[in-house]
Amino acid sequence: MATGVWNENNRPTIPGFYNRFKAVAEKRIGTGIHGILAMPVKANWGPIEKVISIKNEKDLINKFGKENTAYRLGRLALLGRPKELLLYRLTDGAEKVANLILKDTEDTDVLKLQTIYPTTRDFNVTVRINIVDSEKKDLILYEGAKQLYVFSGLGETIEEIVKNINENIENMWIKATKLDEGNGKLKNIVNEALTDGNDGNKSISNEQYLKAMNVLEGYKADGFCLDGVTDEALQNTVKAWVKRNKTKGNNIIAFLGCKDTDTIQQANTKSKGFNFEGIVNVGTKGIYEGDKYTPAETACYIGALAIGQNLKESICNEVAIFEDVEPRLSKEEIEASLEAGTLILTKEDDEVIIVDDVNTFKKYTEEKDEIWGYIRAIKFINTVDSDTALKRKEFSGKCPNNATGQLALICALKQYFEVLEKEDVIEDFTVEIDKELQAKAKNDEFFWKWDAKYVNVMKRIYGTGYIR
Incomplete structure (x- = not known):
């Protein structure tokens, strides 16, 4: 369902909910967002x-x-x-994961380790015999000299080792790929680096x-x-x-x-x-x-x-x-x-x-006065725009465009503005049918308007003291 802005000379044709905002002399509107x-x-x-x-x-x-x-x-x-x-x-398109080929005890390439993401981080690996079961191996992952994780008691076959590494839910760093079963026994290594990585930041x-x-x-x-x-x-x-x-x-x-x-x-x-x-x-x-x-x-x-x-x-x-x-x-x-x-x-x-919540809008116009030059106000306008647009799900394409349907939409919108009024964000508001534009509307168009006095925060406070 479409949303957006509109003007008299360019009315959107996609079914949806469209808003526009105008500042009127002493009836200023402000803004807000969702974070x-x-x-x-x-x-x-x-x-x-x-x-x-x-x-x-x-x-x-x-x-x-x-x-x-x-x-x-x-x-x-x-x-x-x-x-x-x-x-x-x-990334610049040159990013690459780092990798390391592990061999078995007969120097056959049996397993490839790769970083999960493209990186130049200083990962290195040690493979050693498990101290509890000499038929199994421990694979220790380091970053520099810092030990990150121990894949302990890895299986007796390369297939099992790959599975244990990849299915470890605590593993956030590497993935393994079987190259060959070999003799099934990983060769011991000490602090072998994963190389050829590229973070993709250079260009x-x-x-x-x-x-x-x-x-x-x-x-x-x-x-x-x-x-x-x-x-x-x-x-x-x-x-x-x-x-x-x-x-x-x-x-x-x-x-x-x-x-x-x-x-x-x-x-x-x-x-x-x-x-x-x-x-x-x-x-x-x-x-x-x-x-x-x-x-x-x-x-x-x-x-x-x-x-x-x-x-x-x-x-x-x-x-x-x-x-x-x-x-x-x-x-x-x-x-x-x-x-x-x-x-x-x-x-x-x-x-x-x-010092102040200014934005860069400072050349004020008839339709956008000085209140538009502040972040708090723009947040409020953006919030009203998005919040009222949510009503499209209830009314656009689902509500008859007659007096009953139009009244239902106006009542729903009034309830929204009543909340803002209770929160001291606005006061003295009106929500009504835009009769001038509705008089020229097509049979599937509905025009409404709102007007509110924007409640600003105190920024400049002036005191007068009298000495007697």
């Missing part, structure tokens, strides 16, 4: 070109290891507490990122970030991708950042160039546990934090995990950054805070 952040990453372990859900840091290490942007920025994103983190491992291009973005479209992510990449062409492609997805009913906010060497003025220029509510541009670096994260890397944390919050929350003045920030901006630079739509961090009273 899913997606990111393409580079890794030295893990499934390639697949979308993998990550629950916590241990899960991240098990699935992608502790190298490259998968760990560095996946861990940073998890610290922002998204409700779900989706990672997609990029990753924008094309691989575009492929990842196309795959991620099917997973309904609310937020998206690049793994620290600042390539201008790629970032502009992300903007176009977010816009295109919006027309299809996939509401995504992309969190990007400027180059490590950019000045705050250059970051502001980039934000002005974006000028889009679906793009957040981070202009400062965060320092965490002594490690400096570029603005584009810091954006991964900001994205996770913003996406993970509920509709009533805002990252404005939110205390971040970082212990310091670079550069330290002056008051005038902070004001200029916010005006340009650059999200920045600053340090106050030994805490690093996010």
Whole structure:
């Protein structure tokens, strides 16, 4: 069933549920989401070109290891507490699994070990006689000098050894293939390396990122970030991708950042160039546990934090995990950054805070006023869009398009907005038939509209003191 946006001159023809949003003077609308952040990453372990859900840091290490942007920025994103983190491992086409041929005691090649995923990890193997049963062997897997696992008491035939390795539910690293039965007895070896692996990270291009973005479209992510990449062409492609997805009913906010060497003025220029509510541009670096994260890397944390919050929350003045920030901006630079739509961090009273939840949309229009320039508001709009579109399952193609059916749909939609009102997200709302457009509608079309006063959070608080 289709969803998406519409306008008077381009009404979609596929049956479904379509929304559009207009800001009206003093009746401003805002936004929210469901907490899913997606990111393409580079890794030295893990499934390639697949979308993998990550629950916590241990899960991240098990699935992608502790190298490259998968760990560095996946861990940073998890610290922002998204409700779900989706990672997609990029490769350049040269990726290869590592392997090792094991011989029997007569030097016949009998068994091939291969890593489960393409990698250059320093895996090595020792084969020795089992201390309990001298007719059996132990195969010990190491990474460097660290012992990972002991496949103990392996069978008396190569067939049995292969089966024991491959069917071991605790085995997350290697798979075995029988080459020959030989004499059935593995030759002892000490720390023989699995070689010829390639992680596929050397020549990753924008094309691989575009492929990842196309795959991620099917997973309904609310937020998206690049793994620290600042390539201008790629970032502009992300903007176009977010816009295109919006027309299809996939509401995504992309969190990007400027180059490590950019000045705050250059970051502001980039934000002005974006000028889009679906793009957040981070202009400062965060320092965490002594490690400096570029603005584009810091954006991964900001994205996770913003996406993970509920509709009533805002990252404005939110205390971040970082212990310091670079550069330290002056008051005038902070004001200029916010005006340009650059999200920045600053340090106050030994805490690093996010100054305001701005996105890059700052050239306001009649249909999009200043409320569209903030992440919290866009989250709310995206939430209403997706939540009301779920009603398509109840009504599109199942409900008569007469007064009774139209009333049933309006009542269902009102119940949704009543929940938002009770939660102090909106107030003074109306949901009704759009009589002007319905008067010109075809017999299978129904037009409705809603209007609500958006309840913002307090950001600027002004006090007056009188001394007597």
